[in-house]
């Protein structure tokens with residue numbers, strides 16, 4: 001009895017993402033991997049980079065994987081390889097991390113912001129139809145779409161792919177949050193003209209710094225991207241075929257990712273289990289994530305939509321007092337950000353506007369024990 005009372009009153013201070021817990025499991029292997037790189041000394045495009053690319057391509061069931069310096073650079077490489085530029089309009093959901101639209105703008109093309117689906121929070125095709133009218137009016141060419149698998153959930157590709165094919169538009173899958181997820185037996189990375197991901201530490205598969213990757217089935221695109229990654233070099237170091245970038249992944253990060261990839265599927269299962277517990281316990285109190293049949297999320301984030309009578313800031317404070325940190329992804333839609341207000345957006349942004357007010361992400365990359373505590377705290381806060 002005394003133990004039970006103490007348990008209720010215990011006050012933990014949790015991390016939103018418990019990266020330390022994961023590191024402890026593989027620390028000895030990481031140390032060895034880092035030492036191996038320090039010993040061979042090939043810091044740039046060393047053997048670990050090639051080994052990682054082979055493993056990731058196999059893991060994602062795709063022909064080519066080209067690693068790079070970040071998810072943002074992966075987006076840039078993809079857009080460059082598709083020759084996107086001035087006069088091109090690219091459909092982008094407004095409910096995403098800014099990098100998705102940022103690289104479109106940086107390359108001189110026009111991001112056209114569209115609304116998202118109220119259940120999946122991913123890009124909504126009826127809103128894309130609206131955007132096409134806008135693009136035509138502006139005299140731009142509807143070139144392609146960047147779909148974002150938000151919080152780890154793959155978009156509705158069965159509808160998206162034929163819709164784009166009919167209009168001869170390309171598809172870049174921004175899988176920064178969904179690496180490890182799958183869609184009707186297709187792994188994320190293998191979907192889209194090109195798919196990109198990020199290995200930022202807090203992403204589902206994170207390294208210990210910045211990192212990213214580009215995936216494609218297309219041999220020519222792969223060769224082009226490989227060249228763009230290193231100053232557009234071709235054949236040898238001092239032959240430049242394209243204007244490119246320096247966007248390589250460090251050998252050290254590749255060595256770390258090789259070790260993390262070994263436990264990645266275990267991590268995915270763990271998060272799926274915790275998400276299921278969250279859903280069961282919280283579904284009476286808020287809108288919980290719905291995962292369609294045949295689709296597996298990587299659960300980068302576990303995000304609920306609070307009901308109208310809940311004050312989000314008050315709830316966050318209440319949870320934090322109990323040691324439970326939360327996050328808001330994203331409080332401001334990208335089309336409303338100062339940097340992006342001058343780009344076209346569809347008129348009806350009602351879903352993204354409501355979500356920005358009402359979403360709340362709860363910790364999911366934590367231990368089972370901590371999760372049980374978080375569930376008790378969140379449930380009791382929501383059920384009053």
Ligand SMILES: *Cc1c(COP(=O)(O)O)cnc(C)c1O
Pocket residue numbers: 070071072073096097099100148174176177197198199200210211212
């Ligand atoms: C994190 C993220 C990116 C950018 O990845 P970096 O590795 O941080 O550059 C792009 N798009 C989305 C949706 C992201 O979540």
